[in-house]
Structures are given as C-alpha cells and as structure tokens.
Amino acid sequence: MTPSYGRLAGVLAAGLLATATPALPAAAATAPVVVGTATGEVRGSAAAGVRSFQGIPYAAPPVGDLRWTSPRPAAPWTGVRDATRPGPACAQPTGYPIGVPSENEDCLYLNVTTPAKAKGKLPVVVWIHGGSLMYGTGDMYGPARLASAGAVVVSMNYRLGVMGFLSSPALGGSGGFGLEDQQAALRWVRANIGAFGGDPGKVTIMGQSGGGYAVCGHLASPASKGLFHRAIVQSAPCATGGSRTRAAAEAESAKVIEKVGCEEAGDVAACLRAVPAADLLAAYGAFAEPRPVAGTALLPRTPARALRDGRFNRVPVLVGVNHDEERGMVAGAELAPGGRPMRAGEYAPAIRAQFGADAAAVLKRYPLRAHGSAGAALAAVRTDHAWAAPTLDTARLLSRWTPTRMYEFAEKDTPWFAGYPATSFPVRAQHMAELPYLFDLKLFEKLPPRQARLAERMIGAWVRFAATGDPGWARFAERDRHVRSLTAGTWKRAAFERDHAYAFWTGLSR
Structure with missing residues (x-):
C-alpha cells in the first residue's frame, strides 16, 4: 500500500533565500466579477483583495448511464450563472476531517481565485486536492494568499474512491475516471482561464499526497500532454506509487460487485449503475487506496516506469x-x-x-x-x-x-x-x-x-x-x-x- 494521509485521517477521526513573486499592476482597477466562459457567463464575488468564482461546471454530471464513463462536456447555460458558492462534494465516506461526507455524484465543478486588481496574463496554479483519492474537496483549501501573491488559482472536485476508480471488464473504461476528470478540468482551464487573467500557456499542476500521486499520473499520461507546463509534487513519491495493476484493481472491484449483489446479474454494468451511492460507498470501505490502472490508454506505463524511460510529459518539476x-x-x-x-x-x-x-x-x-x-x-x-x-x-x-x-x-x-x-x-x-x-x-x-x-x-x-x-x-x-x-x-x-x-x-x- 502506498502511503497517504488517509491513514492519518482515519486514526484522528477515530480518536533564507528571498524569493520574488510576479508584480501586480499597482494602478489596475478591480476586475469585473462577471466573466464569460465558453459555456456561459458567471458572476463571482470580490473580497480581501481577490476575486472568487466557485461552482463552475467543467463537465456533465456523471450520473445514471454516465456513471463510470469518461467525462462529457458541460452543457451551456443562458443568462449569468451564480458562482459565489462551491459545487457539491463528490461522493465519499463519512466521518473524516479531511473529507466532506457526501453521496452526491453531480459534483464536477471547479473554482477560480484571482487577484482583484490583476491585469494581463498571470501564472496559473491548478490545485489537485489530496485525501487518498478518497476524500476531500477543492474548496476546503482557501487559496487567497496564493492568489494575492500573483497567481490565478484553480481547484476542482473530481470523482473519488469507488466512483472514480472502480475497474471491471463489465464497465470498460480506463479505471481512472478521477484522473480523467482532472484532465477535463485542465482542458477547461486551457479554454477559459484567459478570461480570468490567467496565462493558458503557463499552467502548473500542484498536488499533495493523493493529489500528488495524481500529478504523477499526469506526468505519465499521454492524454495530459500539453495541458500543463510545470508540476509540483508534494509528499507523493512517483517512484513507488501512483498506479495499480489491472489485476489488483479488478480484484478489489470484484469484491464491491459481490457485496452489492451484482456478480450474478445478466448486465453487471446496468446493475452497478442502479445501486445507490451509499451502498457503493459502504461496499468499497473507508480505507481503500485507489489509483489509476496502468497498462491502459490513459496510463500506458506506471509513473515509475515512465520516469525511468523518459517517456513522460517533460516539464519543470518541484518535488x-x-x-x-x-x-x-x-x-x-x-x-x-x-x-x-x-x-x-x-x-x-x-x-x-x-x-x-x-x-x-x-x-x-x-x-x-x-x-x-x-x-x-x-x-x-x-x-x-x-x-x-x-x-x-x-x-x-x-x-x-x-x-x-x-x-x-x-x-x-x-x-x-x-x-x-x-x-x-x-x-x-x-x-x-x-x-x-x-x-x-x-x-x-x-x-x-x-x-x-x-x-x-x-x-x-x-x-x-x-x-x-x-x-x-x-x-x-x-x-x-x-x-x-x-x-x-x-x-x-x-x-x-x-x-x-x-x-x-x-x-x-x-
């Protein structure tokens, strides 16, 4: 089992080198809180020197027949969408201080925070939250100080645990839908971040623990090529983690399928998609350590092998x-x-x-x-x-x-x-x-x-x-x-x- 802070959360819940930062234009007026995106306009809020836009859909809700499928584009809207509150937390176990108890599957939303008086193209930091790929939300990490220092900060919710990483021949797919969600969010950033003052050609992905292992996955995934230009990996050694074998993932998933009573179904996929989220969460358990499946189109090689062979997305890395x-x-x-x-x-x-x-x-x-x-x-x-x-x-x-x-x-x-x-x-x-x-x-x-x-x-x-x-x-x-x-x-x-x-x-x- 690769280390992560899931174990820490579990036991808790149960019991100078000066550095320069990009200068902000001192005379710039506060930027507008209504911004146009490719799918419609959003209205955010401004306070404490930053503008905040929360709960912006970056992909269609992965519910019903879209459960355990690759993310689809978000539907456009008319009028101005309220973006002053974060979107719902993705389905995850209850009782963990690093998580937000939820059975919600309509959860693919992101947040953008930018300096209130910034103009021009600022570097973009895309934060991938940790939590063993089992718990957490993007909005629980307040990014105001990072934004005030001269960056546009994006965070997102992505499918976790059983909803993000169940892998069965009956379902097909990559076995890494949570990683695919993050890629969809990065594509949204490439298409839209310029309207928020960010530079789509200067995107840094940043993650810690489970989120750090996700960064390892993006370094190794051909599908992430061109979606980011630097990477920050915190407490996630790519050399020993970041993926699972197909056999291990399918063995874990087989236990879930049996527990929810779908192993003998004529159509296992249809049976699974009809199981309530609460039952799937209970069957998967609270201490799993999901990872994307290596040996797939999404992740042809383990991160360790990709790094050893030099067959990864070569960008500057802070580890x-x-x-x-x-x-x-x-x-x-x-x-x-x-x-x-x-x-x-x-x-x-x-x-x-x-x-x-x-x-x-x-x-x-x-x-x-x-x-x-x-x-x-x-x-x-x-x-x-x-x-x-x-x-x-x-x-x-x-x-x-x-x-x-x-x-x-x-x-x-x-x-x-x-x-x-x-x-x-x-x-x-x-x-x-x-x-x-x-x-x-x-x-x-x-x-x-x-x-x-x-x-x-x-x-x-x-x-x-x-x-x-x-x-x-x-x-x-x-x-x-x-x-x-x-x-x-x-x-x-x-x-x-x-x-x-x-x-x-x-x-x-x-």
Whole structure:
C-alpha cells in the first residue's frame, strides 16, 4: 500500500533565500466579477483583495448511464450563472476531517481565485486536492494568499474512491475516471482561464499526497500532454506509487460487485449503475487506496516506469517531502478509542512485523535509544523507508530528463490539528504539515507570526516556480543532489541523504 494521509485521517477521526513573486499592476482597477466562459457567463464575488468564482461546471454530471464513463462536456447555460458558492462534494465516506461526507455524484465543478486588481496574463496554479483519492474537496483549501501573491488559482472536485476508480471488464473504461476528470478540468482551464487573467500557456499542476500521486499520473499520461507546463509534487513519491495493476484493481472491484449483489446479474454494468451511492460507498470501505490502472490508454506505463524511460510529459518539476511524514500517523493512533503511546517493548515487534528478514538491520540502524520514544523511532523508520528515500529516487529519475528542484519541509514548530489533544511526542513536519502554510485550512491551528512569515516565503517560492520554473534554489542533478531545507530560519541545503539514511535503504532494497 502506498502511503497517504488517509491513514492519518482515519486514526484522528477515530480518536533564507528571498524569493520574488510576479508584480501586480499597482494602478489596475478591480476586475469585473462577471466573466464569460465558453459555456456561459458567471458572476463571482470580490473580497480581501481577490476575486472568487466557485461552482463552475467543467463537465456533465456523471450520473445514471454516465456513471463510470469518461467525462462529457458541460452543457451551456443562458443568462449569468451564480458562482459565489462551491459545487457539491463528490461522493465519499463519512466521518473524516479531511473529507466532506457526501453521496452526491453531480459534483464536477471547479473554482477560480484571482487577484482583484490583476491585469494581463498571470501564472496559473491548478490545485489537485489530496485525501487518498478518497476524500476531500477543492474548496476546503482557501487559496487567497496564493492568489494575492500573483497567481490565478484553480481547484476542482473530481470523482473519488469507488466512483472514480472502480475497474471491471463489465464497465470498460480506463479505471481512472478521477484522473480523467482532472484532465477535463485542465482542458477547461486551457479554454477559459484567459478570461480570468490567467496565462493558458503557463499552467502548473500542484498536488499533495493523493493529489500528488495524481500529478504523477499526469506526468505519465499521454492524454495530459500539453495541458500543463510545470508540476509540483508534494509528499507523493512517483517512484513507488501512483498506479495499480489491472489485476489488483479488478480484484478489489470484484469484491464491491459481490457485496452489492451484482456478480450474478445478466448486465453487471446496468446493475452497478442502479445501486445507490451509499451502498457503493459502504461496499468499497473507508480505507481503500485507489489509483489509476496502468497498462491502459490513459496510463500506458506506471509513473515509475515512465520516469525511468523518459517517456513522460517533460516539464519543470518541484518535488518535495516533509521531514517527519509518519510522525502524525503514529502519534495520531494514540488518539483512537483505546489508543495510547506506543510502549518501548512494542517497537522491535512492530519492526519485525513490517520488515521480516531485514528487521535486525533496521533495528541496528534505528535503535530505540536514539529517538526518545518507541513512537518517534517507528515514525523515523517509516518516514525514511516509505517517503524520504523514494522521494529522492523520484527526483533522481526526473532530473535525468527535465529541470527538477527538490525541497524538504523541515519546520519543527508546526500547527497541530485544531481541536485535537497533544500527543506524546512532537509531530513536527508531519504529513500535511506544509498545507496550512500554503492554504487557509480550518483543519489546523492558526499560524503564529513566525510561522506566518515562513508561509509568506513558501508561497513566494511556489508562485515564483509557477511563473518561471525556478523557486529560488539550485537544480537537483545526479552530480549535485541539492535538496533545499525549508524552515522558519535560514533556508539552506539539507543533509538529506545522511539524515534519512538513504544509503542504508538503497542497499537494503537490493
């Protein structure tokens, strides 16, 4: 199973290098809140220095006979469509703080946020939200600060979980309808973003965790060629994730088909399309890790193979990982009903259960005494194994073919989830910890002033990358594996390979 923040959400729910940003025209008048698109006019709103247009349909509702089919064009409308509220969340499980409980299938809507006084062509950032490709909405990530820094920001809802990735011979199709939805949104951006002040020739796709794996998919998919010009991959090592085999996807789907009683139907597809969304969600479960199917026209090769062979959409890439990815996941388990801090005597058995014959070597390299607690030690092992080493491998593969920058978000004084009690050891730069620095996200505690200044610097770097392909630090190359450490202090080169025992994990995998 590839890592994502679905596990973190589950346990929680159960328990300086200065960077420049594109200048905005100081004398420009506030742009209009009624904008024409290819399918009709939309009326947005203006506040706090930005214009916001929400709930714009970018594809037809995938309901009825269109369930599990490629997205179709949205129908045009007459008059001016209200665009002051986001569209419905796509169908997803209930009870997760990173999600919005929903059984809605009419959900293919996007949002555009732009500086209120901007004119001309600004770089465009298309945000693909995370949530294990199971949960979430685009609008829950407030983009006002990114837009104010000089970008047009687009987010979208796309089909999730069982609705987006069910794969059966009875249904046909790609097995990656959620990825196809994102491509439809990118085609909408190409056709319409100029009317909002964006440059259709300067589009950056940006995703984190499940959304980051989607970016990996777009890098590898021939159908995404020409739809974007730069890519930002956060906490999603393309070298080890981003797709499934057809056999694995169909085996998972067969269980769903059996649970909803369609395995013996004369027309399995018709039977499935008649099953209520709630029953499909229940049959699929809450902890799945869907991915598009490799070996299809949508995704001929896995992202890892595409990067190794150089047969991917070669655009400048900013790829990064958080220093302590697994700390939140391990610490969050303490908050589950009946949870508690991991005991010292439980550390070695947990390592043996995960690493088998390699456990002795792992325990020698990561002794309990070096980490302060069993939970912190386990998090260090899992971070380095599942996140840090594969992300460096991803940067190495990318850098052979295209300009690549790599960062490590390493701030220690990060906000925790709002309303949740403290855990037995600091979570630091855990999975998702960088998100409140880039977006206004109610899920987290408010940033104190020092952290707010770090947020400004990070936003500046991200927007600069979207504008120029250079966030403000050296390129990653095989001969010089430069990884920038992002903290509230001076941004400098990280001792990444040493800190995360890269040589150890590389040798262990041989």
